[in-house]
Amino acid sequence: MGLTLSEVKEGSAKTVLKLATAASLLFPDIPALNYLKSARDAISMAIHAVEKNEPPTDHIPVHLLKHFEGFGKSLREKEAMELPLPGGTAVSHLTRETRKKLLLVSEQVKTYTENATVFGHVSEVDQKRESFEILTIFGNTVSGRIEEEHRMLLVDALRDFKSRLPVRIDGVGVFNRTGKLKELKSVTHMSVIDPLDISMRIAELKSLQAGWLDGVGESLDADGLDWLEDSLIAAFTNAPIPKLSPTEEGGVICEWIGPDSHFDVEINLLEHSGEWSLLNRSSGEYLEGLFDLDDAFAWRVIVQMSKQFKGRD
Amino acid sequence: MTPETMLLRQIHPMYFSKDGEILRGAFKPTNSDNGFLSVYNGDMIEPAPAVHHYREQGRKTGGVAGITVEECSRHQLPCIDDGVPFPEHATIDFSKKSPSEMKKAYKELTIYANNRGLLAQV
Numbered sequence A: 001m002g003l004t005l006s007e008v009k010e011g012s013a014k015t016v017l018k019l020a021t022a023a024s025l026l027f028p029d030i031p032a033l034n035y036l037k038s039a040r041d042a043i044s045m046a047i048h049a050v051e052k053n054e055p056p057t058d059h060i061p062v063h064l065l066k067h068f069e070g071f072g073k074s075l076r077e078k079e080a081m082e083l084p085l086p087g088g089t090a091v092s093h094l095t096r097e098t099r100k101k102l103l104l105v106s107e108q109v110k111t112y113t114e115n116a117t118v119f120g121h122v123s124e125v126d127q128k129r130e131s132f133e134i135l136t137i138f139g140n141t142v143s144g145r146i147e148e149e150h151r152m153l154l155v156d157a158l159r160d161f162k163s164r165l166p167v168r169i170d171g172v173g174v175f176n177r178t179g180k181l182k183e184l185k186s187v188t189h190m191s192v193i194d195p196l197d198i199s200m201r202i203a204e205l206k207s208l209q210a211g212w213l214d215g216v217g218e219s220l221d222a223d224g225l226d227w228l229e230d231s232l233i234a235a236f237t238n239a240p241i242p243k244l245s246p247t248e249e250g251g252v253i254c255e256w257i258g259p260d261s262h263f264d265v266e267i268n269l270l271e272h273s274g275e276w277s278l279l280n281r282s283s284g285e286y287l288e289g290l291f292d293l294d295d296a297f298a299w300r301v302i303v304q305m306s307k308q309f310k311g312r313d
Numbered sequence B: 001m002t003p004e005t006m007l008l009r010q011i012h013p014m015y016f017s018k019d020g021e022i023l024r025g026a027f028k029p030t031n032s033d034n035g036f037l038s039v040y041n042g043d044m045i046e047p048a049p050a051v052h053h054y055r056e057q058g059r060k061t062g063g064v065a066g067i068t069v070e071e072c073s074r075h076q077l078p079c080i081d082d083g084v085p086f087p088e089h090a091t092i093d094f095s096k097k098s099p100s101e102m103k104k105a106y107k108e109l110t111i112y113a114n115n116r117g118l119l120a121q122v
Helices: A022-026 A031-051 A062-070 A096-103 A148-159 A198-206 A222-235 A296-306 B047-056 B069-074 B099-116
Strands: A002-008 A015-020 A081-084 A091-094 A111-126 A131-136 A141-145 A167-176 A181-192 A243-246 A252-257 A261-268 A273-280 A285-292 B006-011 B036-041 B063-068 B089-093
Touching: A031 A081, A031 A091, A031 A096, A062 A096, A091 A096, A096 A111, A111 A141, A111 A148, A111 A181, A111 A198, A141 A167, A148 A181, A198 A222, A198 A243, A222 A252, A222 A296, A252 A296, A252 B099, A261 A296, A261 B099, A273 A296, A273 B099, A285 A296, A285 B099, B006 B047, B047 B063, B063 B069, B063 B099, B069 B099
Parallel strands: A141 A181
Antiparallel strands: A002 A015, A081 A091, A111 A131, A111 A167, A131 A141, A167 A181, A243 A252, A252 A261, A261 A273, A273 A285, B006 B036, B006 B063, B036 B089
């Protein structure tokens, strides 16, 4: 008999903490069932407490909070599991943030785990110690254990370190109390990626703090960057990937440069609009206009225009 | 300065693409620049020492690109050998241009710089 996470309903993140026991069906009044119902309620109320910045320990003893390590680890940013609160229609929300707060209630806890994506370059492969190191795009080093299926890729990527071919690693990371990734506990996916990889560049843009441009330069809206990442990945499956850079005002420039031409779209992340301009020295043209980037047709036009830019030899 | 003088522009790391191209943001004056783009006078300092000098001031650069005075003059961009706030300082003047003219001009400079390639890299 126990509590299990029985399903995450499609299209939302409504979880059902199910009282799993055959006996509960046959003997619904047994005392243990009441304990399980209380446990389910306590979990939901503890989550709700941290949502309100109240101590979860009014509902769950501090030494039991570590069990959240095994629950909600794969939640992504902005995802939430909804758990019913006792006696009504209200729900609590287990998010990355609330889960982290629950795990770090005890000062004794120095680290926690959750899903992590790392972009960077393989800087070390130690086959004797069965470990590797990644120099991330943010300049810190993250280590991990070599798993057999990734051994060749790691060795090849290390050989390519000087040619700057980056890798993307998805797995479970160990984070310190400040949220900094210390190491990879396990790796589920590893691949060599394009130096212009859209997700990698978006991660860099997300990390910019206000003042990034020698004291000026606004930070970029995270929701807007998520929208842009999805839009670009969907649009540029078979076209030259744009070079992305931030604007001083918190926008993003998508840019293609040729030997005598230049095309760019300056994107407003809040309004989903794009000011485009095309300079073509051969024809003497300089054209400008505005795109509504919630319109799929605009992206098709941008992709078509980008195909004039094959890159430099 | 002469028409052949190379004007050295420090490229902020965010305006340097991962495949080695210089992006247009590198040549756009910031709002507080009031249309005056800071460069080093290449007659007075070489690209590598210019990088060193810039970093000594605690500023970020991924390398140095070059534009000649003559290339600027093709797009009606006056170049001023002002020597302020340090002797090797010079300025490209975008201040008389409308926003649209300014954008066209810094796109032009971006093409020149990329065709020439980086003159010094961090």
